[in-house]
Amino acid sequence: MANDYPDFSSLDFPKTLVLYGQCSNPVTTFKNISIPPGDNAFELSRNYAVLSPSSPGLRFSSSGWLEISTRQMLNVQSTESLFQICRERIISRTSQFSALLRLFLESYFDFLHSQIEKHKNELEPDNVEDEIFIYKDWIFSAWLPLPQAHILLPPEFMDNKPSFAEIDLAFWIEGQLIGVIIDGGETPIKSRQKKLDYLVEKHPQLWVIKVPRDKLEEDTFPIDLFPNSFSYFWRTLTLPRGPFTPKELINKRWKSDSE
Amino acid sequence: MSETQSHNMTLLSHNDLSGFGGVGEGMALQVTNKDKRILWIAHEGPPKNFTGVDVSDPKNTKIVCQTELPHQNMRSNSLEVTGDILAVAYQVYELGLEPAGVELFDISEPENPKSIGFHSTAGPHSRGVHCLWFVDGEYVHMASGAPDFTPRHPRDDQFYQIIDVRNPSKMEEVGRWWYPGTSEKDDAPPPDRINPDPIEELRGGDAFRLHNANIYPSHPDRAYLGYIDGGAVILDISNKSNPQVVSQWSPHNPYPGFTHTVLPLFDRGLLVVTDECIKDDGEDWPKLTWVIDARNEKNLVPISTLPLPSVDEFGNKGGRFGSHNLHENRPGPSFFSEEIIIGAFFNAGIRVYNLKNPYQPELVAYFIPPGPINSRVSTIQMNEVYVDENAIVYAGDRWAGGLYVLEMDI
Numbered sequence A: 001m002a003n004d005y006p007d008f009s010s011l012d013f014p015k016t017l018v019l020y021g022q023c024s025n026p027v028t029t030f031k032n033i034s035i036p037p038g039d040n041a042f043e044l045s046r047n048y049a050v051l052s053p054s055s056p057g058l059r060f061s062s063s064g065w066l067e068i069s070t071r072q073m074l075n076v077q078s079t080e081s082l083f084q085i086c087r088e089r090i091i092s093r094t095s096q097f098s099a100l101l102r103l104f105l106e107s108y109f110d111f112l113h114s115q116i117e118k119h120k121n122e123l124e125p126d127n128v129e130d131e132i133f134i135y136k137d138w139i140f141s142a143w144l145p146l147p148q149a150h151i152l153l154p155p156e157f158m159d160n161k162p163s164f165a166e167i168d169l170a171f172w173i174e175g176q177l178i179g180v181i182i183d184g185g186e187t188p189i190k191s192r193q194k195k196l197d198y199l200v201e202k203h204p205q206l207w208v209i210k211v212p213r214d215k216l217e218e219d220t221f222p223i224d225l226f227p228n229s230f231s232y233f234w235r236t237l238t239l240p241r242g243p244f245t246p247k248e249l250i251n252k253r254w255k256s257d258s259e
Numbered sequence B: 001m002s003e004t005q006s007h008n009m010t011l012l013s014h015n016d017l018s019g020f021g022g023v024g025e026g027m028a029l030q031v032t033n034k035d036k037r038i039l040w041i042a043h044e045g046p047p048k049n050f051t052g053v054d055v056s057d058p059k060n061t062k063i064v065c066q067t068e069l070p071h072q073n074m075r076s077n078s079l080e081v082t083g084d085i086l087a088v089a090y091q092v093y094e095l096g097l098e099p100a101g102v103e104l105f106d107i108s109e110p111e112n113p114k115s116i117g118f119h120s121t122a123g124p125h126s127r128g129v130h131c132l133w134f135v136d137g138e139y140v141h142m143a144s145g146a147p148d149f150t151p152r153h154p155r156d157d158q159f160y161q162i163i164d165v166r167n168p169s170k171m172e173e174v175g176r177w178w179y180p181g182t183s184e185k186d187d188a189p190p191p192d193r194i195n196p197d198p199i200e201e202l203r204g205g206d207a208f209r210l211h212n213a214n215i216y217p218s219h220p221d222r223a224y225l226g227y228i229d230g231g232a233v234i235l236d237i238s239n240k241s242n243p244q245v246v247s248q249w250s251p252h253n254p255y256p257g258f259t260h261t262v263l264p265l266f267d268r269g270l271l272v273v274t275d276e277c278i279k280d281d282g283e284d285w286p287k288l289t290w291v292i293d294a295r296n297e298k299n300l301v302p303i304s305t306l307p308l309p310s311v312d313e314f315g316n317k318g319g320r321f322g323s324h325n326l327h328e329n330r331p332g333p334s335f336f337s338e339e340i341i342i343g344a345f346f347n348a349g350i351r352v353y354n355l356k357n358p359y360q361p362e363l364v365a366y367f368i369p370p371g372p373i374n375s376r377v378s379t380i381q382m383n384e385v386y387v388d389e390n391a392i393v394y395a396g397d398r399w400a401g402g403l404y405v406l407e408m409d410i
Helices: A026-031 A070-075 A079-092 A099-118 A135-141 A190-202 A247-253
Strands: A016-019 A048-051 A146-152 A164-173 A176-183 A206-212 B005-007 B009-015 B023-031 B037-043 B048-054 B062-068 B079-082 B085-092 B101-106 B114-120 B129-133 B139-144 B159-164 B172-177 B213-216 B219-226 B232-236 B244-249 B259-265 B270-275 B289-293 B301-305 B340-344 B350-354 B362-368 B382-387 B392-397 B403-408
Touching (some): A079 A135, B101 B139, B139 B213
Antiparallel strands (some): A146 A164, B009 B403, B037 B048, B048 B062, B219 B259, B259 B270, B382 B392, B392 B403
């Protein structure tokens, strides 16, 4: 198979392609994507991510997923309003008819706010008055949810034809793919289950979390189902950054965070 | 049509119900305490009442029980099962006849159903119960006439009633609602008729009466009604003695009437609403299945319809062609999906849709067998469908074909 077919089971250049958002025809979408070559291929866009095992974690501060006009940026007055834009963009990438998924996402956003407040003492800069950031800015370091994720399966699954496993939501956190499946009690559809089972069996970095409906209805984010590093998303970073840091600044000042 | 047409569906078995293959609108699955799986089927018309079919092996189904109606001037047509209790509807063909109402049976021994209660709704202006819903073991929700109800129009006799059946020997009506203007006591004016048939035809097509009422234990304060020419109605039944209208939606006039089923997809904020085809040869086309945006339940917005084959072809094959019953995601040993919708479409067979994108529903499977022998029409007339938790599809022909057991490959 050509090097432009991301295959997470490849021994040479394993890559995971995640399409996310409102995607009615993933095969067509895939045909229009140019996959970066090489063993450390990494790309994040508004509707897909290409991930290698060494790719940095996807956060709200990661470049590529959020498109915002200059006019909108000029109107941003606070960390809260910028994060609200992020929140709205993620929600807009889910179907209006996916109430459980939206409930999960809203619960996640609320969790992030409460987590930041809860750890304010740890997150506040040593010299509050001199620093350019405030503790609330750390929220952009939280893990970026990829809702309505379609994950490309290896070519041998379906005779070299592209095929996708569906999960409700994906996170990429420092070399690990977390797949969230919201269990609304639906009877599994054979074809979908087959693809999902294959993904779970074959993907070397995948950790699946099933969130039952009644967990969502408790009105708190089910953090107990997630790994510890999920909660403390700031602890591998030295400084927070927003979603629009210029690339030059990333390369010079924050390169060490992605290594 | 002499050959089966199918896509992604396979016939596992066929049972002609001992030659009484007219299947009504009631199919429900019982799993007994000995782990037998019995499908209970209400017959469309006399002489049979209901039949129990052992479907434990879906490839080799066997009748375990088949019962007779008390007389030939009535039908059951509708039934439901919760646990080991079977609720059967009785509707008579002439006003005032008996028995009309609902009977409960203990089916813990499926071979020997035992009557444990009867609630009569017979009356001078009543035909009894057309359709009932019983999924929580406590209340039967039904479309019925009543001894104390006089409709302005004879075909508007059956309205929404809630019956407390927790004591089967002493069932009690606890609530009712009818379309405003249909009772002679109403201040509201009578509703405008849609394509009226002669008034003396009791089984005429136009009516402002209830067909299906769907109420789910997950949302017990809401009733979803298919009110024939009154369209779809959502009621607040948090106070069962005083149901209140939340909203209504009707496409009728210009559409030709007969809203049958309102299936809520709660996690998606959608409704799937069927209009029943009631005439042969495409005469009342189009009888559609609508997808409604119900995220704001007070403002229902139609966003699509399930695609059907052409009326030029299917309207001329014989028999009815169009929408009717759906698999309703009922509690119990039942398939549950808010994306996969399975329906019975008369001579268009059983059809399976993917509603993942509700703006563009997609047909993903269908099964159209040949017309059964001894039927009054030449085509299959798939009338009712039920899908179990293993995704086995049970489908019934309206006139003679009996039970078709199918498997989906989707």
